[in-house]
Amino acid sequence: MKLQLARLIKNICYAAGCASAVLSLALKSAPQTAQRWLLFGGIALLVLGFLVSVTFYRCPHCHRVLPANRGKMDDCPYCKLPLRDTK
Structure with missing residues (x-):
């Protein structure tokens, strides 16, 4: 599952x-x-x-769970690599 989709589903479920x-x-x-x-x-x-x-909202590089309380992030707070695909 893509990171943006996981974030959207997570936020909709919480709201x-x-x-x-x-x-x-x-x-x-x-x-x-x-x-x-x-x-x-x-x-x-x-x-x-x-x-x-916990399952899908993870960094695609270091695979650590991203913090849910932060806004939209461009870089992983742990490994500092970009979260978006660079295609």
């Missing part, structure tokens, strides 16, 4: 998971089963984002 979990807490008038589904779905999305991050 959707957080939104789902917060929405489950905000919908107090909804049935309790709906709240549980939203909460567990949010937790599942957060776990999926973490797994994508």
